[in-house]
Amino acid sequence: MTTGDGVSVRAERVSRHYEMGAVVIRAVDDVTLEVRAGEFVALLGSSGSGKSTLLNLMAGLDRPTGGAIFANGRNLSELNSLELARYRSKTVGMVFQSFNLLPRMTLEENVELPLRLAEVDRGERGKRVQEALERVKLEKRLSHRPSELSGGEQQRAALARALVNRPTLLFADEPTGNLDSATGESILLLLKEIQQNLGMTIVMVTHERPLAERFANRIVALADGKLLSDGVKS
Amino acid sequence: MKAGDLAELALRNLREAVLRNSLTTLGVAVGVASLVAMLSLGVGLQELASRRLSNSGLFDTVIVMPRRNMQTMRRPAANAAPSKEAPALDDDARKTMEHLPNVIEVYPQIRFPTEVRYNGTPFSTIVAGVPDSARGNGAYDGIQGSFFSGPSADEAILQIELAKDLSEQTSTLIGKDLVVRYAERQALLPSGTSDGSGGGFSIVPREKKLRIVGIIETEPAAGFGGFGSGRLLIPLEVASALRAAQVNDLRDAVRATNGKPAYASLTVRAKSPSQVEAIETSIKSMGFGTFSLLDATRNLRLFFTIFDLLLAIFGSLALAVATLGIINTLVMAILERRREIGILKALGAADRDVKQLFFVEAGVMGLFGGVLGVGFGWFIGGALTWGTNIYLHRQNLPSAHVFSVPWWLVLGAIAFAVIVSLAAGLYPATRAARLNPVEALRYE
Numbered sequence: 303m304t305t306g307d308g309v310s311v312r313a314e315r316v317s318r319h320y321e322m323g324a325v326v327i328r329a330v331d332d333v334t335l336e337v338r339a340g341e342f343v344a345l346l347g348s349s350g351s352g353k354s355t356l357l358n359l360m361a362g363l364d365r366p367t368g369g370a371i372f373a374n375g376r377n378l379s380e381l382n383s384l385e386l387a388r389y390r391s392k393t394v395g396m397v398f399q400s401f402n403l404l405p406r407m408t409l410e411e412n413v414e415l416p417l418r419l420a421e422v423d424r425g426e427r428g429k430r431v432q433e434a435l436e437r438v439k440l441e442k443r444l445s446h447r448p449s450e451l452s453g454g455e456q457q458r459a460a461l462a463r464a465l466v467n468r469p470t471l472l473f474a475d476e477p478t479g480n481l482d483s484a485t486g487e488s489i490l491l492l493l494k495e496i497q498q499n500l501g502m503t504i505v506m507v508t509h510e511r512p513l514a515e516r517f518a519n520r521i522v523a524l525a526d527g528k529l530l531s532d533g534v535k536s
Numbered sequence: 537m538k539a540g541d542l543a544e545l546a547l548r549n550l551r552e553a554v555l556r557n558s559l560t561t562l563g564v565a566v567g568v569a570s571l572v573a574m575l576s577l578g579v580g581l582q583e584l585a586s587r588r589l590s591n592s593g594l595f596d597t598v599i600v601m602p603r604r605n606m607q608t609m610r611r612p613a614a615n616a617a618p619s620k621e622a623p624a625l626d627d628d629a630r631k632t633m634e635h636l637p638n639v640i641e642v643y644p645q646i647r648f649p650t651e652v653r654y655n656g657t658p659f660s661t662i663v664a665g666v667p668d669s670a671r672g673n674g675a676y677d678g679i680q681g682s683f684f685s686g687p688s689a690d691e692a693i694l695q696i697e698l699a700k701d702l703s704e705q706t707s708t709l710i711g712k713d714l715v716v717r718y719a720e721r722q723a724l725l726p727s728g729t730s731d732g733s734g735g736g737f738s739i740v741p742r743e744k745k746l747r748i749v750g751i752i753e754t755e756p757a758a759g760f761g762g763f764g765s766g767r768l769l770i771p772l773e774v775a776s777a778l779r780a781a782q783v784n785d786l787r788d789a790v791r792a793t794n795g796k797p798a799y800a801s802l803t804v805r806a807k808s809p810s811q812v813e814a815i816e817t818s819i820k821s822m823g824f825g826t827f828s829l830l831d832a833t834r835n836l837r838l839f840f841t842i843f844d845l846l847l848a849i850f851g852s853l854a855l856a857v858a859t860l861g862i863i864n865t866l867v868m869a870i871l872e873r874r875r876e877i878g879i880l881k882a883l884g885a886a887d888r889d890v891k892q893l894f895f896v897e898a899g900v901m902g903l904f905g906g907v908l909g910v911g912f913g914w915f916i917g918g919a920l921t922w923g924t925n926i927y928l929h930r931q932n933l934p935s936a937h938v939f940s941v942p943w944w945l946v947l948g949a950i951a952f953a954v955i956v957s958l959a960a961g962l963y964p965a966t967r968a969a970r971l972n973p974v975e976a977l978r979y980e
Binding site (some may be wrong): 358361363383384387388390391392396398402404406415416418419420421462463488 | 537541545548552603663784875876878879880881882883884885886887888972974977
């Protein structure tokens with residue numbers, strides 16, 4: 303789903319400031335960015351550049367202190383908390399650096415969790431979980447707990463969980479940050495494959511330029527909360 | 537989230553911290569047990585008191601007297617209009633009363649002064665007639681010896697004070713004979729009625745031999761009706777057949793009567809104390825005066841309502857402490873599950889879902905605690921009754937059921953535990969729902 307003109311999500315002069323006593327921290331400061339449907343965008347920057355904050359704003363996990371974010375044709379700032387939760391549930395899939403799987407649940411239960419939250423019928427859930435796990439090649443590890451999986455497998459499971467509700471937007475926050483380079487590469491190959499096969503829009507936060515250059519269609523660089531450069535690869 | 541999923545997740549969360557949640561649930565159970573034990577004790581004592589008082593005949597009885605007897609109790613106003621002639625309390629009136637709804641029986645009250653001779657020594661006392669229906673109403677449960685063998689048996693039951701006068705070893709009196717000397721009414725006029733009610737009568741001293749069959753601590757309904765306490769109880773049929781002169785006879789003899797035998801007073805017994813008021817109203821409308829202890833039962837109910845309320849307040853204190861336990865457990869759970877809450881929100885959980893999850897967890901602890909607590913409370917009650925009965929047995933007193941757990945208390949206690957737990961979960965649930973997902977996800 304797009305905001306019109308093929309734009310999937312648009313940040314318009316977005317700011318996210320934090321007040322720490324008398325000091326104001328400008329985590330994201332007056333950033334304007336358009337992500338077109340089907341794009342694989344890498345948000346590149348060093349630690350504290352505001353790339354994760356911008357990702358959280360676009361994913362509907364946080365609200366901007368200034369400007370607006372448009373997704374699904376609606377201004378996210380104008381949504382109430384229930385509508386924002388529905389946006390996160392139906393439109394967005396999220397992958398984190400630390401996987402964020404629930405340790406006491408099996409792989410199957412972890413992947414099923416977004417379907418429970420989206421109130422998908424029980425009969426439909428099994429099929430969707432199987433489909434998502436097949437896509438990340440973990441269909442034989444259904445009953446395993448996260449602690450019984452390698453880092454790469456855990457991130458693939460997290461990817462299956464992000465895909466199970468068939469979102470149109472996938473946000474990945476340093477998805478290779480906790481993985482060795484070979485495993486990280488395999489995860490990004492999987493992301494690329496998903497983008498190409500499903501036509502999904504992917505916004506990925508990373509601080510590794512080589513990986514960004516290799517897999518993303520477009521690299522947006524941030525520093526001190528501001529947009530430094532926005533370049534589409536040829 | 538759907539209710540089924542919510543319950544499943546909540547139960548899974550409770551299982552994860554099984555020790556802490558079990559201890560919290562146990563806290564609720566102890567609180568509910570304390571409440572149930574206190575209230576059951578209150579209800580049990582109330583039932584015991586009501587049963588005993590009901591058996592005593594004090595509260596299901598209406599004493600009926602001719603209105604003219606009652607009018608003598610106060611001075612008429614100087615300019616008062618002459619009152620309409622009061623109806624006679626005769627057999628016709630008795631039959632009408634017997635046919636009133638919820639009336640079990642109607643019988644005359646017979647009490648008269650007498651001289652008892654035992655081992656040649658005279659003792660003055662008052663004889664009272666006891667209807668045969670008193671046999672099964674429980675008022676004579678604590679009797680030494682037995683109740684009358686039949687409604688017309690020449691037998692007597694002694695009130696303990698009289699028995700002590702007759703012999704220091706009261707138990708040796710049972711089976712012995714005594715002689716009752718009394719004044720019999722004999723009609724003077726041939727046209728008068730056989731018992732002398734219709735006209736004048738003479739008084740002839742008579743004697744009657746009776747066998748002592750029982751001794752009772754207190755006379756049931758002692759002195760009720762205003763004729764003094766009966767210390768020598770004999771079957772009503774026997775008392776009636778004696779045609780003994782009663783205290784009202786002199787007054788009735790100088791009054792004009794319609795020539796029919798009339799009763800000084802009648803006792804009307806209702807099926808239950810709650811029907812006494814309606815029966816009294818019906819009898820008053822027939823033109824008779826009535827007397828009952830209805831107000832006393834009202835006061836008794838008021839006393840037990842306040843008593844139960846106080847017990848409930850004391851019982852609730854433990855539940856209040858348990859409530860703090862629930863709040864503490866859930867607040868700790870928020871701290872522990874902060875990251876999990878962040879993940880749930882990132883995956884699409886609304887504030888409402890998170891709030892409901894914590895609410896259900898609190899409710900489940902309340903439900904389990906409530907059910908367990910009712911069980912504990914019932915057990916405590918059983919133990920209390922058992923202990924009380926051992927004590928009563930040692931004191932040579934009949935056993936009593938001092939504890940009662942009615943179904944409304946079971947359901948009410950469980951519902952109360954759930955409501956209190958939900959109230960305790962309100963603050964933690966709201967706090968969990970308000971967590972910022974970005975901050976929660978950052979939490980290690």
